[in-house]
Amino acid sequence: MTLPQSRMLAELTTANRPGQLDLLDHIVGLFAVSPAVTHLLVRGSLAYGTSDRLSDVDLVVGVQPSRFSAYAAVLDAVVRVELGAILPGWPDRIVPAMGGLGSVHLLEHQGHLQQLDLYLAPADRIPAIAGLARGVLVYSNSDAAPEQPNPAVEAFVRDRLAVAPSCHELLVEALVLASMLRKRLARRQRMMAYAEYHMLVTAVRSLIRTALQPSRAAYGWYHLDTEIGASSLGRACLDDLATLMDAPSVPTRETLARALEVVITVAHRVAPDTMDDLRLDLDAYLHHMT
Amino acid sequence: MITTDLHDDTATSTALIDQVGCLASITDTRLERLRHEALTVPTDWQISYEEYQSGGWATLSLLNGSGDPADVTITDCERPVATLLLERMPATRALLDELGLSYMWVRLARLDSNAFLWEHRDYTELNTIERYRLHLPILTNSSAYLVTAGAAVHMTAGRWWRLTPTYAHGVCNLRGPQRIHLIADCYDDEALRHLTADAHLPETGVRILPTATPDELLQHAQTAADLAALGWVEAAERSLLQLFYHYALSEGHTYDMIRDLHAGRGDAAAAAGWQAKKAFMLTGVRA
Numbered sequence: 001m002t003l004p005q006s007r008m009l010a011e012l013t014t015a016n017r018p019g020q021l022d023l024l025d026h027i028v029g030l031f032a033v034s035p036a037v038t039h040l041l042v043r044g045s046l047a048y049g050t051s052d053r054l055s056d057v058d059l060v061v062g063v064q065p066s067r068f069s070a071y072a073a074v075l076d077a078v079v080r081v082e083l084g085a086i087l088p089g090w091p092d093r094i095v096p097a098m099g100g101l102g103s104v105h106l107l108e109h110q111g112h113l114q115q116l117d118l119y120l121a122p123a124d125r126i127p128a129i130a131g132l133a134r135g136v137l138v139y140s141n142s143d144a145a146p147e148q149p150n151p152a153v154e155a156f157v158r159d160r161l162a163v164a165p166s167c168h169e170l171l172v173e174a175l176v177l178a179s180m181l182r183k184r185l186a187r188r189q190r191m192m193a194y195a196e197y198h199m200l201v202t203a204v205r206s207l208i209r210t211a212l213q214p215s216r217a218a219y220g221w222y223h224l225d226t227e228i229g230a231s232s233l234g235r236a237c238l239d240d241l242a243t244l245m246d247a248p249s250v251p252t253r254e255t256l257a258r259a260l261e262v263v264i265t266v267a268h269r270v271a272p273d274t275m276d277d278l279r280l281d282l283d284a285y286l287h288h289m290t
Numbered sequence: 291m292i293t294t295d296l297h298d299d300t301a302t303s304t305a306l307i308d309q310v311g312c313l314a315s316i317t318d319t320r321l322e323r324l325r326h327e328a329l330t331v332p333t334d335w336q337i338s339y340e341e342y343q344s345g346g347w348a349t350l351s352l353l354n355g356s357g358d359p360a361d362v363t364i365t366d367c368e369r370p371v372a373t374l375l376l377e378r379m380p381a382t383r384a385l386l387d388e389l390g391l392s393y394m395w396v397r398l399a400r401l402d403s404n405a406f407l408w409e410h411r412d413y414t415e416l417n418t419i420e421r422y423r424l425h426l427p428i429l430t431n432s433s434a435y436l437v438t439a440g441a442a443v444h445m446t447a448g449r450w451w452r453l454t455p456t457y458a459h460g461v462c463n464l465r466g467p468q469r470i471h472l473i474a475d476c477y478d479d480e481a482l483r484h485l486t487a488d489a490h491l492p493e494t495g496v497r498i499l500p501t502a503t504p505d506e507l508l509q510h511a512q513t514a515a516d517l518a519a520l521g522w523v524e525a526a527e528r529s530l531l532q533l534f535y536h537y538a539l540s541e542g543h544t545y546d547m548i549r550d551l552h553a554g555r556g557d558a559a560a561a562a563g564w565q566a567k568k569a570f571m572l573t574g575v576r577a
Contacts, residue, residue, distance in 0.1 A: 108465070
């Protein structure tokens with residue numbers, strides 16, 4: 001290959017660089033500003049070299065154990081203010097337990113909806129997570145003094161994960177899952193689409209039960225029909241839920257769009273205040289989803 | 291849909307109509323032509339007025355003193371000429387010609403998602419000649435709005451809006467997608483008076499912002515302090531500046547909160563800097 005050809009190929013490679021890498025650069029710069037951050041580890045397809053234009057940005061954030069809870073308390077504010085997340089972060093209940101807390105955020109990046117998965121972990125867990133998740137270390141803070149594991153972090157994480165999700169969180173969960181599903185369908189990932197559609201239906205069921213019967217929110221499907229169906233509002237919600245259950249278990253683009261309409265209908269019925277709070281967020285979300 | 295809830299608040303609606311009002315509409319067909327031009331012709335958007343913005347606000351000139359679209363710092367200009375950009379946007383040019391206004395400067399302004407023009411006053415650096423600003427939203431979304439007089443005004447696309455930017459105001463595009471407005475600064479004349487004669491508040495799109503309780507303000511101040519303590523000083527400042535778009539606050543209050551944030555951190559220089567910034571943004575006077 002001649003030198004000019006080589007240069008042209010290099011230019012083409014740069015021009016076709018996945019947009020997520022620019023976002024990743026920006027996020028790494030943002031998180032590295034905080035002296036509490038000890039490590040940043042890229043996971044997933046960007047780390048494995050198998051990314052495409054739909055890929056998430058998937059990042060593990062190592063934090064000094066002594067500042068873990070303070071960091072966790074403001075993380076969503078940072079993502080909202082600095083990265084312009086269009087929805088509040090969803091506390092990730094899918095990610096494997098690795099001693100920290102996961103969250104999923106939807107951002108607008110270069111005019112498109114971009115998923116950002118964060119996993120906040122105490123610094124002492126990072127070596128194990130790096131091995132488990134085959135992550136690529138993109139930042140380490142050489143100024144951070146080594147810290148011993150802090151038992152308070154474990155208790156903090158356990159307490160956070162034990163809190164029952166609110167209507168607000170359940171609606172965001174359903175919206176995030178619908179966004180994930182759209183990507184699965186584009187990639188023809190039927191197995192994952194099946195799993196995530198089931199999660200979406202379950203999230204809608206939890207939303208209904210949390211809103212209408214909060215004292216028995218943890219009872220899942222148990223006696224749902226009799227207990228929720230005691231009022232006309234409850235019966236309307238059960239009809240909506242049945243619409244989701246009767247749809248194909250691996251959605252198509254059309255049935256996913258219909259499912260999203262049902263999610264919004266249910267949310268209007270049972271959680272109007274939440275819908276009002278999220279009105280502008282929802283408009284932006286639907287712009288990208290429809 | 292955001293609705294107007296001003297029926298029981300005469301004082302706010304009176305204050306508001308002095309500051310912003312909607313005017314005549316253009317046809318949907320014409321709006322589509324303008325939108326097509328705005329999305330396809332402009333390139334090399336210019337970042338300017340950086341002190342006033344978060345980043346994400348960019349403009350290009352259509353009529354100015356030099357004919358160069360990249361010349362975007364407005365000044366008094368009684369005989370503006372079409373820029374090279376406007377010459378390539380015939381539908382936009384025809385619209386401006388038809389109105390026959392006494393233009394001072396005309397720009398296209400793009401506001402990206404999560405971008406803000408912070409609370410400020412305009413025209414403080416210009417002569418005291420009577421002039422008005424007209425906006426024609428070409429592309430917008432529900433999370434893009436103007437805040438003035440304690441109200442959020444979503445300027446709907448396809449109609450002219452009159453803004454009196456000598457009142458304190460700010461603009462946001464919270465969630466995107468991008469917003470594009472045509473902004474015409476015009477000298478007062480008969481054509482302008484005719485166009486703005488029926489300025490009124492719209493039926494929808496205006497929302498009185500809630501007043502923040504002391505506890506809410508304390509909570510926001512604490513979150514900002516926590517962000518700063520973790521090293522995110524700029525995020526802390528921006529989180530406070532953004533309160534202007536969520537609450538009806540007294541003029542300059544967000545700047546005072548940032549000054550207090552830095553005073554609390556023991557950074558007297560930063561506190562003084564934000565005190566000076568408040569004066570500049572709201573009066574145009576540099577300390």
